[in-house]
Amino acid sequence: ISHIEILGSRQNILKAKLEILDGLSPEGVVILNGDDELLSGLKGLLRFKTLLYGIDENLDIWAYDLSSRGEEGVSFQVRTEKSDMELFIPAPGIHNVHNALAGIAVAECLNMSEKEIREGILRFTGEEMRMxxxxxxxxxxxxxxxxxxxxxxxxxxxxxxxxxxxxxxxxxxxxxxxxxxxxxxxxxxxxxxxxxxxxxxxxxxxxxxxxxxxxxxxxxxxxxxxxxxxxxxxxxxxxxxxxxxxxxxxxxxxxxxxxxxxxxxxxxxxxx
CATH class of the missing domain: 3.90.190.20 (Mur ligase, C-terminal domain)
Known part of the structure; x- marks a missing residue:
């Protein structure tokens, strides 16, 4: 609900965020958090190919067997249309799995290999003032x-x-x-x-x-x-x-x- 003071409602925030699609080519792909009730409701309503990610097994890209290792990071399995991978994020917080899933969705659209995806996530380092x-x-x-x-x-x-x-x-x-x-x-x-x-x-x-x-x-x-x-x-x-x-x-x-x-x-x- 960030920015709700300015935009008035979650629906208006969604409408503003979707303005980015005005610049997307007809062949483009929209990648959305399927665990968000507003975003998941867009499946089939957009004129673009849409991929949903999250921890629901009915989504296009979904994570399971999430396990926190404290400060070391988070391990999880991810299943996509192309593969089933065991991955590790070297940063604390289960919430980072959603961030990783968005990146994995982009990587698969770009036909990156499992090895490239795994190594890319392992190279992750946090920004200053972020955890x-x-x-x-x-x-x-x-x-x-x-x-x-x-x-x-x-x-x-x-x-x-x-x-x-x-x-x-x-x-x-x-x-x-x-x-x-x-x-x-x-x-x-x-x-x-x-x-x-x-x-x-x-x-x-x-x-x-x-x-x-x-x-x-x-x-x-x-x-x-x-x-x-x-x-x-x-x-x-x-x-x-x-x-x-x-x-x-x-x-x-x-x-x-x-x-x-x-x-x-x-x-x-x-x-x-």
Whole structure:
């Protein structure tokens, strides 16, 4: 639901995204996430050949036997019209399987071999501020501060849980912007999720981030320690005072909240 504040509805977002097809040649191929209910409904309605990918076995390209290996990455099987492959993504997060499937669909349209596909995925490296994991003073920081939307925040929280084992967990979350009338509900849902997962600490940063805290505190059985700050600069002393060796910190928010600066300062200055 990113950009819903501007476009008003998911249907309008879809309409805007589909404008890209105006430049597609008649022989072109449209590749869509078949696990998305709006996109899957386009099958057979477009004037182009359409391929759907996802984890539903009825799709053109589908993944199964997904297995997280923590920080090392994710292994999975993928079946297409042409082949059945076992693949490994050297990046944490089950959500990356969908990203890989889109690439595999393109590769098959270009008649690339299984070997080329496998080796290409193995060469994957993440971009700066996108799920970068660094350890400093015995404290692990997941820097995913490039941007934030409800789906990407949930995916980042999944990674935090996958790699933290029995260590104390922190989620340090900035506002999710451009959500319009959905903003309060979206932030509260994330807060409730954090509380249900039993994550030990949650810090909300930004005017909208108060709703993370409210959502977490609405969970009757929640034990998450919550704290809200208006800016990252105000939050930093609190984090540094309470963080302990062995903790795992997820830092994520929309770019305007400047949590990328907070992540860099915590790594540069140290946490103990």
């Amino acid at each position: 970068n994991i660094t350890e400093k003073d015995g404290i692990k920081i997941i820097n995913d501060t490039y941007n934030a939307a409800p789906s990407s925040v949930r995916a980042a929280i999944d990674v935090l849980c996958e790699i933290s084992a029995n260590r104390r967990r922190w989620v340090i979350l900035g506002d999710m912007l451009e959500l319009g009338d959905w903003a309060e509900e979206a932030h509260k849902k994330i807060g409730k999720l954090v509380s249900r997962l039993g994550i030990e600490y949650m810090v909300g940063i930004g005017s909208l981030a108060k709703w993370y805290i409210e959502g977490a505190n609405e969970e009757p059985s929640g034990r998450t320690v919550t704290k809200w700050f208006s800016t990252a600069a105000e939050a930093k002393p609190y984090i540094k005072a309470l963080v302990q060796k062995g903790d795992v910190l997820l830092i994520k928010g929309s770019r305007m909240i400047k949590l990328d600066v907070l992540a860099k300062e915590l790594l540069t200055e140290g946490l103990n």
